Amino acid sequence: MRRMVALLSLAAVFALACGGPEVDPETPFSELTYQEQGVPFIDADRLHAWMEAGHADDVVFIDNRNAYSFEQQRIRGARLIPTSDVQNSLGKLPVNKWAVHYCT
Numbered sequence: 663m664r665r666m667v668a669l670l671s672l673a674a675v676f677a678l679a680c681g682g683p684e685v686d687p688e689t690p691f692s693e694l695t696y697q698e699q700g701v702p703f704i705d706a707d708r709l710h711a712w713m714e715a716g717h718a719d720d721v722v723f724i725d726n727r728n729a730y731s732f733e734q735q736r737i738r739g740a741r742l743i744p745t746s747d748v749q750n751s752l753g754k755l756p757v758n759k760w761a762v763h764y765c766t
Contacts, residue, residue: 704762709721709762719759720759720760721759721760721761721762722739722741722755722756722759722760722761722762723737723739723740723741723762723764724740724741724743724748724755724761724762724763724764725737725740725741725742725743725764725765726743726744726745726748726763726764726765727742727744727765727766728744729742729744731766737764740764745765748763
């Protein structure tokens with residue numbers, strides 16, 4: 663558990679979710695800010711507290727680093743999906759869980 667907390671503390675963590683501010687529908691998705699895309703950010707302490715409160719099964723961790731870094735250290739159960747592959751992998755992620763992406 664200590665290792666997970668340490669890794670979360672070092673990680674840039676964000677959770678994907680629906681919603682967000684209204685934006686011009688003609689704007690290419692890649693040009694929108696994370697807030698405009700409806701991506702809320704969560705810090706490691708808040709995420710850890712939420713998971714300790716019994717919500718650990720509601721989260722899937724996505725490690726956005728390279729394979730070497732993933733093999734060296736990762737959150738137990740995390741899936742390796744490098745940043746360049748995230749968009750192509752969205753259909754493979756569970757729809758009933760929060761996707762928490764992290765990198766260091």
